[in-house]
Amino acid sequence: MSLKLNIPEYGVTQFNRELKDLIEDHFNYVRIKGEISEIRVATKGQLYITLKDDTSILSAVVWEQKKRSLTFEPEMGMEVTLTGRITTWSKFKTTYQIDVDKIEIAGEGALLKIIEERKKRLSEKGYFDDENKKQIPYLPSRIGVITSPNGSVIHDIINRISDRFKTPIDLWPVAVQGTEAAKNIIDAINGFNKVKENKPDVIIIARGGGSTEDLMAFNDEKLAEVVSKSHIPIISAIGHETDTTIIDFVSDLRASTPTAAAELVVPVRSELINNIKVLKQRLNYGIENLLKQNSTNIYKLSSYIKTPEQIIESFKDRLSFINTGLSRIIKNNIAITSKDFYALSNNLKISSNIIKFNKSNLKNLSYKFHSSIKRELKNNKEKYISYLKLIETNSINSNLKKGYSIISKGKKNINDSKLIRENDILNARLIDKTIKITVKKIN
Numbered sequence: 001m002s003l004k005l006n007i008p009e010y011g012v013t014q015f016n017r018e019l020k021d022l023i024e025d026h027f028n029y030v031r032i033k034g035e036i037s038e039i040r041v042a043t044k045g046q047l048y049i050t051l052k053d054d055t056s057i058l059s060a061v062v063w064e065q066k067k068r069s070l071t072f073e074p075e076m077g078m079e080v081t082l083t084g085r086i087t088t089w090s091k092f093k094t095t096y097q098i099d100v101d102k103i104e105i106a107g108e109g110a111l112l113k114i115i116e117e118r119k120k121r122l123s124e125k126g127y128f129d130d131e132n133k134k135q136i137p138y139l140p141s142r143i144g145v146i147t148s149p150n151g152s153v154i155h156d157i158i159n160r161i162s163d164r165f166k167t168p169i170d171l172w173p174v175a176v177q178g179t180e181a182a183k184n185i186i187d188a189i190n191g192f193n194k195v196k197e198n199k200p201d202v203i204i205i206a207r208g209g210g211s212t213e214d215l216m217a218f219n220d221e222k223l224a225e226v227v228s229k230s231h232i233p234i235i236s237a238i239g240h241e242t243d244t245t246i247i248d249f250v251s252d253l254r255a256s257t258p259t260a261a262a263e264l265v266v267p268v269r270s271e272l273i274n275n276i277k278v279l280k281q282r283l284n285y286g287i288e289n290l291l292k293q294n295s296t297n298i299y300k301l302s303s304y305i306k307t308p309e310q311i312i313e314s315f316k317d318r319l320s321f322i323n324t325g326l327s328r329i330i331k332n333n334i335a336i337t338s339k340d341f342y343a344l345s346n347n348l349k350i351s352s353n354i355i356k357f358n359k360s361n362l363k364n365l366s367y368k369f370h371s372s373i374k375r376e377l378k379n380n381k382e383k384y385i386s387y388l389k390l391i392e393t394n395s396i397n398s399n400l401k402k403g404y405s406i407i408s409k410g411k412k413n414i415n416d417s418k419l420i421r422e423n424d425i426l427n428a429r430l431i432d433k434t435i436k437i438t439v440k441k442i443n
Helices: 003-008 012-026 108-124 152-164 181-194 221-229 246-250 258-267 269-304 307-348 352-393 398-402
Strands: 029-041 047-052 057-060 079-089 096-107 142-145 169-173 202-207 234-238 406-409 423-429 434-438
Touching: 012 079, 029 057, 029 096, 047 079, 108 152, 108 221, 108 246, 142 152, 142 181, 152 169, 152 202, 152 258, 169 181, 181 202, 202 258, 221 246, 234 246, 234 258, 307 352
Parallel strands: 057 096, 142 169, 142 202, 202 234
Antiparallel strands: 029 047, 029 079, 047 057, 079 096, 406 423, 423 434
């Protein structure tokens, strides 16, 4: 009975308080390693985690203000080390838990294993395939940048783009590390895609270097899906050249550093100007050669074109030649016929009847011959008149009478609008006068 009197007696609250003080005094800060078997988000934002090993479990809580400082989003199956204080809670039931200040991946190997599993899932869905990648514009009119507003990354990008080819830049500030980083970047990508006016032609997602754990936001599966489905091409520029994250495989182009992304997104303005000058020189040289060649061809062709006066004279000469030849043929035929007639008359004794018949026949032949000559002359005259009418119809004066005019620039006739420039002074030849025209506008 005296033994029972030596056993201390506590009230419930008193005992729980004593136990709480004992545990919290003995276990100040601890680091506990295990596998996350359960995660639950409370209504106030805190995370309730169940940590386990082969034989036991331990409850943990990450309060809202502490959750913002986490470098990655904890997931079930992760092997982690929790750093925090052991606390007790006894309002509705008696329990104890670790009040977490920090969560670390238990070894980089475990983290890399998680990343590789995500890569495998995304690769099987086709997110890494080249045919799904969009073309990066050669010279964007506006560039969107998703990165932290603080630090050197954004300044390096702005300065590099300004040095190469100054282009408007829209910054969408985000957290690039921690549990909210992936969500911030997703919201930024979706935000840029929803812009109606002044939408960027390309997006750069950038941050500086860091450990694998620091870069975990860029290994987020949901972020990878949003990057792949973005209507705007995306360049990833995460960490240093040796750092590789999942969005590097999903993005349309991967840059080794943020500065390299700035170099990939715009060309060098001075180089473009030099290229344009070279192309302009080549174009001018080609145009000059083409004009020279065409001028030579026009000169050759113009040498074959005769004036209406030359054509008329040519027809006159031909007609005169035909008439001369025809007269010569007639005279020759008459002479030959007369010679044959006199030869026959001298060698033959011809009766008066025969002579009369031959005279009549000769008269008929002479009549037919003269008729043939007159008909031939008439036909040639009609052809000559027809040619003259054709020449007159197509002559310059005839066309001028119809209301047409001849436009010339200097001594050169204009038959193509490409030969005219604004403010050129042209000559317009009409039927009675020539007027000067100043070109104000070419439609």
